[in-house]
Amino acid sequence: MTDLLLAIVHHLIVFGLAAVLAAELALMRSSTMSPQTVKLLGRFDFFYGMLAMAILVVGFVRVWYGAKGPDFYLHNHAFWAKIAAFAVVGLISIKPTMRILAWQKSLKANAAFVPTLPEIAKLRRWLLIELHVFALIPVFAAMMARGVGYGAG
Numbered sequence: 219m220t221d222l223l224l225a226i227v228h229h230l231i232v233f234g235l236a237a238v239l240a241a242e243l244a245l246m247r248s249s250t251m252s253p254q255t256v257k258l259l260g261r262f263d264f265f266y267g268m269l270a271m272a273i274l275v276v277g278f279v280r281v282w283y284g285a286k287g288p289d290f291y292l293h294n295h296a297f298w299a300k301i302a303a304f305a306v307v308g309l310i311s312i313k314p315t316m317r318i319l320a321w322q323k324s325l326k327a328n329a330a331f332v333p334t335l336p337e338i339a340k341l342r343r344w345l346l347i348e349l350h351v352f353a354l355i356p357v358f359a360a361m362m363a364r365g366v367g368y369g370a371g
C-alpha cells in the first residue's frame with residue numbers, strides 16, 4: 219500500500235513538473251511577453267521549485283521504503299543516471315530562475331516592465347535544453363524499474 223501511494227504521488231508530481239516546464243516554455247516568448255506574463259512566469263517558477271523539492275523527497279522515500287528496497291536502486295547505473303539527469307536539470311534551471319526572480323523585482327519597481335528580446339530568447343534556449351534533459355529522466359526511470367543496469371556498480 220505504501221509503495222502504491224508513493225508511486226501515485228510520484229507520478230502526479232512528475233506530470234506537474236512537466237506541465238509547469240511546458241507552461242514556462244509557452245510563456246517565454248518575445249512576441250507575447252507582457253508584465254502579466256512576467257508575473258505568471260514568477261508564479262510558475264515558484265511552483266516548479268516546490269514540485270522539484272517534492273519529487274526529491276518522494277523519490278528518495280520510494281528508494282528507501284518502496285517495495286524493492288534501496289539495494290535494488292543504489293546498485294543500478296540507470297538509477298544514478300536518472301539522479302545525474304535530475305541534477306543537471308536543476309543546474310540548468312538556476313539561470314532562468316535567477317532571471318525570473320530579477321524580473322519580479324523590476325516589475326515591482328516598474329509596473330510596465332518587460333524583459334528585453336535577446337534576454338527572452340536566451341532564457342527560452344535554456345528552457346528548451348532543460349526540457350530535453352528532463353525527457354531523459356523517464357527513460358532512465360523505466361530502465362531502472364526493470365533492473366536494466368543492475369549489479370553494474
Ligand code: HEM
Pocket residue numbers: 228232235273274276277278280281284286291301304352355356359360361362363364
Ligand atoms: C531525485 C529524484 C527522484 C528519485 C530518487 C526517484 C526515484 C524513483 C523510484 C524509486 C521509482 C520506482 C521504480 C520502480 O518501480 O522500481 C521511480 C519511478 C519512476 N520515476 Fe522517479 N525519482 C525521482 C525523480 C523523477 C523525475 C524528476 C521523473 C520524471 C521526469 C521521474 C520519473 C519516474 C517514472 C516515469 C517512474 C516509473 C518507472 C516505471 O515504472 O517504468 N522520477 N522513481
